[in-house]
Amino acid sequence: MVSKKKFLGIVLGTSCLAVILITVVVVVLVFEEGPDTVKVRTVTGGTLIGKVTTLKDGKTKMNEFHNIRYAQAPVGTLRFRPPVRYEVAGADTEISATNSTPIMCLQSDTGLGTEDCLVLSVRSSNLDESALKPVLMWIHGGGLIAGYGAAPGYSFDSEVTHELDAVTVNINYRLGFLGFSSVKELWNYDAGGAFVDANANNGIRDMIAALDWIQDNIAKFGGDPDRVTIIGESGGGTAVLALICSPLANNKFHAAISQSPAPEMRFSYTEGDTFQRESENSVGFGCNQDTLAERKQCLYDKPAKDLIFDFKNPANVPGTAYFLFPMSYGMKGEYAGQIIVDGTVVTKAPRELGAAGFQPASPLPIIISNCAEEAWQQSWISKPPVRSKGDLAELLTTHLKKINKDFTEEEVSNLTNLYTQNSPIINPYQDPGKVWSYLVSDIRSTCPTNDVVKDMSGTENTNRKFYRLYVSHKPSIEEIPAFHAYDALALFGYSSSNLNSTSAGLNEKDFAFHDHYVAMVKKFAIDQTLEEGWESFPGKSMTYENSVSISSLSSNEPQQYACKVLEGLDLVKYGWQN
Template sequence: MHAPRVTVRGGELEGRTVGGVTAFLGVPYAAAPFGANRMRPPQPVEPWTGVRKATEYGPTTPKGDYPPQYQPLFPEVVIPGDECLNLNIWTPDPGASGLPVLVWIHGGSFMNGSGSVGAYDGSAFARDGVVCVTINYRLSAEGFLYVGDDVANLGLLDQIAALRWVRENIAAFGGDPDRVTVAGESAGAMSVTTLLSMPLAEGLFSQAIAQSGAAAHTLTADEGRTVAKYLAEALGVPPTREAIRDVPLDTLVQAASDLVTEVQTAADPAKWGRIAASLLPFAPVVDGSVLPAHPLEAIAAGQGGDVRLLIGSNRDEARLFLVAPNAIDFIDDATLDAGAGAYGLTLDALDVYRGNRPGDSPGDVLAAVVSDWFFRIPGLRIAEARAAAGTAPTWVYRFDRPNIPDNHGFGSSHAAEIPFVFDTINREELRPLIGDNPSQAVADAAHAAWVSFITDGDPGWAPYTVPGRPTGVITEKVEEVADPSGDEREVWDGIR
C-alpha cells in the first residue's frame, strides 16, 4: 500500500492504494451543516492547510435506525463528526485523464444510509476503468423539512453541491467532468429522476441511472407543510424552521424517525393522505423554486432531455416489505383483494396477476402488485415520457435474481441488485438479503452492463421505444425482451 496525493480546491489530500485501486475517503464537499449552517443551503468547504489524510470514511449525516425488521438486512454505518457532507472516491489511476465517472446517491427512504455502506465500495468500478464517487447528503428533517419558507430540499441541494464539487475537482483523480453518470437506488433513484427534472442540476451530468425509484415519489407543498405540522406537534414547538432547528439534534432525529415508523407501519389515510401509500413523509417537495414543477411533468416537457438514462426495477421489489416483517404468509384472498383495491386495481385487473401466478399464495400476488405500483410503473412512466418528448435515449432494465428460494424468500427484492451492480457480493454482511451463495455470473452480467453504460453510453440492449418496449432482463446473462409482463403493465393505464 502506498499513499498518493492529489490537490483539490480545498487543499492537498492523501489517499491509499490497495490492489491497484486508489481510494480517497471522507473528502468534504461542503462545510459542516451545523451551527450557523444548520438547516440552510450547503456552504463552501473551508480550505485546510497541510496534507489532509483521506484514508478513512468520514462522518455520516444525522439519522435514526431502520425499523427493526430491516436492520439485519441493511447494516448501517454511523460515524460521529460535524463534517458529514463528504464523499468517497475510488480511481484506477489518479494520474490518468479522461476516465468516465460514476457518482452514487444512496437510498434509505430519505432517512437512512450513507456513502460509506460496504455494498457501495467502488473498487470494482475502479478496477474496470471507472472513477467511482459515493456521497452523503442530509436526511430526514435536516434535509427535507418544508415549512413554506424560502428554504427547501436541502438534501437535493447537497447532492447538487457534491456534483458541482465533482465537476470542479474530479480531473485530479483521473476523471472527465464531461463524462459523469449520476446514479442511485430507491431514494437515491428518486433523487436522480428529480435532479434530471431540475434546472439547477443542468450540465452537472451527461448520463443517469435510476434503480428502483422514480419521480412519482415527491410531495406537494401542502403535503410538506402537513409533515412539518405533525413533526412540530410531536416536538411540542411551532411549525417554523427556527423552532424546529432549536430542538436538540438527537430529539429531532428520534421524532422524525418515529413519524416515519408511524407512516410505514400504521398510517391513517385520513391523517396522512397520499403519504400513507407512498410511505415517505420526508422526500423532495415541489416548492416552486428549487424544484419548480413535478418531475414527471418537467421531464415530459423535455427537461433533462440531453441526458441518457438507464432506469428499471427488480422483479420482486415488494417482497422486502412483506417478507422482512413475516407478513407475507398471513395475507389471504380478502386481504389481497382489499390491498389491490387500495392501489386502484379492479378485481378483473387483479385476476391478470392471479392468472399469471397459478399456485402462488395471495401474499406472493400482492407482492407483485405492490412491486409494480411502487417501483416498475413509475419508472416506465419516465421512460414513456422521454420517448414521447424525443429526448436522448432511455434504456429500461428488469433485474430478476436471486430466485425466491435462494435468499430466504426475498427473491429479487428491493435493494437486492446493488451488491451485484457493485460486484460486492462477497461481503458477509450482505448475506441476509442476497443469500449465502450469491451468483458471480449475475454480478458479472449486471456490473458489466453498468460499466458499459457508464463508459460507452450503451448498456447492451436497444433503447426503450413505444410500442416495442425493449427491456434488458438481467439474470446470469442479459437478454433483451419485448415488453416483459406487458399484460400487467397495461392494467395500470389511467391508474398509476
Template sequence: MSSTLKSVLCTAFLSVLSVNAASVKHIGSDITILTHNDLYGNSSTRGDAAIVLNTPKTHSQAQKACEELGETLWTPKSSRKNSKAENVEFLQYLGYEDRDARRNLYWIGGGSRDRCQALKLDGSIVETRCNEKREALCTQSAPLAYDFKPRDTSKRWQTTVDTGRQSITGFRDKHTFVFEGIRYAEQPKRFTYSKLYNGRGNVDALAYGPGCSQALCDSPDCSEDCLFLNVWTPYLPKKVDRKTKLRPVMFFIHGGAFTGGTGAENGGDMVSRGDVVVVSINYRLGTVGFLALDDGKTNGNFGIADQIVALDWVREHIKDFGGDPDRITIFGQSAGAASVRAFLGSPQAIGKYSAAISQSNLGDVWSNYFTIEEEVEVVGNAILEATGCASARSKVDCLRKVDLSELVNMPAVASFIVVDGKYVVKDKLPLDGSGKVARVPMMMGSLRDDAVAPIPMATTTDPVQALNDLGLPGPAIIGSGLFPTPEGPDEILNVFNVTARVATNGVFRCIDQATAYAAIENRLLPKVYLFEFMRSYQPVDWAPHDGLCSPPPTETHPYGDPSQEYYKCHAGELYYVWGLLIRAGHPPRDDYDVPFSQYIVDAWTSFARTHDPNPRPDFLAARGFSNTTAHLERSGLWTPATSNSLNLRELDWPSRQVDFKEQEQCEALGVGLDHLLGGDCPS
C-alpha cells in the first residue's frame, strides 16, 4: 500500500474515532497551525498546511497526539531519488521563530519498527530512533471556512481551551483556531455599565453571538444580551510560562456610526498570514449604548465602557489563546476609529494597550465630545418626547420600560460620545498638552475620497448651493479659489466632485494630519504613520451612488478596471485589511487586488508585531511572501511623519511616500495643521 493511500485511509479512520473536542491539555503539547496563506483561498497553488506539535515527544506519543486532533503524522510528498520532501517551504517560518529549529528534526509519518522518519526544515527526510523526543508535524485536513458557505464546526474540528473557570470549545479551519460568541459581560440593566464576566463550566464558542440591538435587526440576530467577542489564533499553548511564545494581539472595534454593525468579522486570514491573535467585539449601540440624561446617573458612553470591559477580558484571558496581553494593538474603522481615539484619552483605557490604528475617523463629528447637557439638547429630549417619558418622575426608569424595538427604530437616536467624567474626561483628545494621552505608536488615515459614500449626491449645478445644502459655508469655500469645479460632461457630477473633496478634507484627511502634527510637535505619540488608500474595493452590502465607488467594467476587466478613475470610498479598505476578498466570495478585478491585500495585511500585522508597518525582510523571506518583498523594494519604506518630514503613505500598487496633502485647502476649511496644537510648541 502506498504511503499516500495509507495516510488518506488513516485520516478517514481517525475522523470516525475522534468524536470529542480535542483539548490542548489532553494533547500534551502547544499546537500551531502553519500554512503559507497567500489569500487565494482554495484556489491557492501553495495550499499545504500542517499542525505543529511544539512540545517534544517520542514518535508514538506524537502519533497519539495527532490522533487526539483527528489527524495523523504528516507525510509530505517526496522525491525518492534524493529523499527530499516537496512543498515544505512554508515550514521555514519555524526556523525564523527559533534559530535552533533549523537544525531540529520533526517527526513525520513513515519509517520502520525501530527507525522512524523525521524531517529537517531544508526538506531532508532521515530515519532516526523512534524513542527520541522531537517536535512533530501532524496533517491539517480541516476545510477552509468561507464566509458565504456553510461552515463545518463538527466535533472532528473542535478544540477546547481552559481559561479561568471555563472550558471554551471552538473549532479550527484550515488556517486558524476559531472561538466565536464568547461572553465577556452579562447583559447589564438598560442604561447601566457592563461588568467583566468570569463564568464557569463548559461553553460552546462555535457561532457568533447575536449583534447588539439596532434598527431593522430583530431577535435572534440582534439582542440586548449581546456582549460577546470572537478570537482567532494560530497557536494554542499547553500552559503559559516565561518560555511561552505568545503572539501579539489585534483588538478590533467595528464601525457603523455607533448605531449599527457587529463584531462578526473574519480574522482568520490576518491571523494565519501575520502570526497574530485577532479579537473582535460587540458593544451596545444607538440609544441603548449612548444615551445620556442630565439626571446625575445616566451618563452615557455605555458602548465605550463595553469596549473597555472587553479589553479587560482580553487582558485577563487571551494568554490561554496564545495572545500576549502586554502587546495589544487596538484598531477600528469609522465609529471604531472614533472609539480608538477616545481610548487614547480615556483614563479607563490608557495603559491597557501598546499601539493603535485608526481607519477613517470622522474628524470633528466624533472627535469633539458633547457635554451631557448638550447631548440631551441635541437628541435626548427628542427621545424622551417620542417615548412619552419627558414628564416621568424617573425618565430613565420610564425608558427602561419602552419596548426595545420601538427604542432602536425611532427616528431620534443617540450616537454621540459625551464627557461623562470617567471614561471620557475632556471635550476632545487633549493633543494640546492639557491632559493625558496614551503614549503609544499609531497608524491613522483614510481613503482618498472617504466622504463620497456618506454624503448625498449633489442636486444642483451650483457648487455654492451644493455646499450650503450640506450645511457648509458655500460662498466662503468657493470664494477661496481652492476648490474649483472640474470640467466634465456631467455637470451634477462635477459639482459633486467639489462637495466630496470639501467633505473628505474637512471630515477625514485634515483632522488626521492635524492630529499627527499636534502629536509630533507636543511629543505625545512616539511614532505616527499616516496613510491614504488610493485603491479600494467597495463592500457589496454598502455600495452608494449607483456604483461610483467601484471602477468601471471593461472588456478586459468585467468586474471593473482599478486602473481607471473611480471614487475610493468609506469602508473600501476593509476587504484588503482583513485579507477577505477571496474568502468573502469576491472576484479579483485585476492581477493586483490580491497582492495588494497581501501587502496591507502584512503592513497591519507587522505594526502589531513590531510597531513598524514595514515587515522585516527576514520575516517575509521565512514566510515566502515574495509579492510584499517586491512591493517594498519598488515602493521603498513607509516612514513615520516627523517635524522635519510631514509625509504619509499613499497605499496603492505600487505605494509611495508623499507630503501631507491639501494643506491650503485644510487651512481654508479651518482645519489646518495647528487646529489641535494649542499653546506654544515646545522648543
C-alpha cells in the first residue's frame, strides 16, 4: 500500500511533466540488421538506427526509435523563432536512435534540461506500409513550463503501444518563455518598422512541425497519416485546444483528446505582452535597456537558464493558484499566460472557434475531459482537511472575501452543503474536506469546461464534433480520488513509479479501468467512433465511474446541479485560464 504522502509525491511529479516533439524524417527504405536493431533510411534525416525490444509476454517485438531530431536546435539566432526543418546531408549517413535516455526542454521550474531539445520518439510493431495502423501523438502536460515527452508512466511505451495496436509518437516542445514568449521585443516588423506578427506560440509551432513530420513520414513506420489522433493532458490538453484553434494545424490531425485542459484563453498578443512583461521583470530577466532593439538582443544573449521563473517566490509565478480557490495569489495567479491569441498560430480562443474562418476538410471528433477532483492534490497540501462544516464555512468565507464579493451567510451555507444534497456523484458524502475538493475542482475545471465545450459545439461548422467525458472513477488506493492526471496515468498502465503493480494497492478494478480507457482510445483512433450512445455535447455526456460497466451516459452535463449554483454566484468565471 502506498502511503498518501508518498503517493502525492508521485502524482505531483507526474502532473508537472512536459512534451517531446517529433522529428521530421522522410523514410524511403526499411531494412533490418541484426536481432536487436533496425534501420530506416530517410530522405532528410539520414539512416536512423532503432532498436527492437521484446515485450513482457516474451514474444511480441516492438521497434523503437528514440530522440529523433525533427527540427534544428532552437539556439543562437533561432531562439524565439519558429522551428526550422532538420536535414542531414546524405541519406546514407547513419544516426543512432537507440538511446532512450530522455532529453528535456529547459524546465521553467527547475532550470534542468536544454534548449537543444526538439526531438521525438516513435514506436511501431511493424514498419511495413501494407497494413497501416492509426497514429497517436502524445503532448505532455506541465503547465507548458515543465515536463518532457519520454516521462516514464506518463507517455507511450511499447506495452501500451501494443495494447492500442497503433503507432505512437511522444514529442518534446519548447517550454515557458522560450516557447511561449509574446513580449513586443520579439514581435516581427517589416523593413519600415511596421508590425507584421507577434512571433508567439512557438511551442505550438513545434507541435505543428511534429505533425508535419508525421504527415510526411509516418507511413514508412507503419502509421496511417490519414488517421492521426493527438492526445494531451493538463498543459498538453490546453495545447490540444490551441491546435484545434490553429489554421496552421488544420487537417494535420483527424481526432483529438484533450484531458483536463485550461479551457479559457483570454489574452491577445498585446495583453500577453503586458502580462509577460510583469512576470519577466518579477523573475529577473533584467533586459531593461532603452531601445526595443537592445532589449531584444539582450533576450537573445541571455543564458537560457536565466529565462526561467523564480519558484522560490510562488506569488510571482503566473498560474500559481490553478489548484487553489480563486484569487489565492491574486489576479497574477489566475493566468498561466503562455498560449495567447496571436492572429497567426492561434487565431481565436476556443470559445470563439466559430469565427476562426477555417474548417477541417473531413469530420474531426474531439473528446474534452476532466477528472472529478482535479484540485485534490494542492488543496490537501496547502490546507489541512477541514474537520467540520463550521471549519469549511470559515475557510470559504476567508477565500470569498479575496474575490471582492460580499457573500451572505446563506450563500456560504449553500456552498457548504452543496455536495451533500442533490448531487448524483458524491451523495451522501458528509466529509467537509471532500466538499472542499469538489468545490474547487468544479469552479476551476468541471463547470467552465462544460461552458467552453458548449460554446465550441455551438459553432456553425459541419465537421467538428465535441464529446464530453467526466472521470469520477477513482483508484483503489485508500483515500485517493480521481485526481488531476489520474486518467492519463491509468491509460499508460499505472507504470509511474510505485504504481506499477498490485503491491501498490491497485487491484483488478483499476486494471479494468485501464483496459476500458485503452479500448476507448483505441476505437477512437482506429475509426474515430465512440461507445454506443455517446452523442456530441451537450446531447449526451459520458461519465467513467466506479461501477461494473464503468461507462454511464447522461443527458445532464457533468455536475450540472452544482454548476448552476456556482454560476449563480458568479464563480464559474474563475475557471483555469491559460
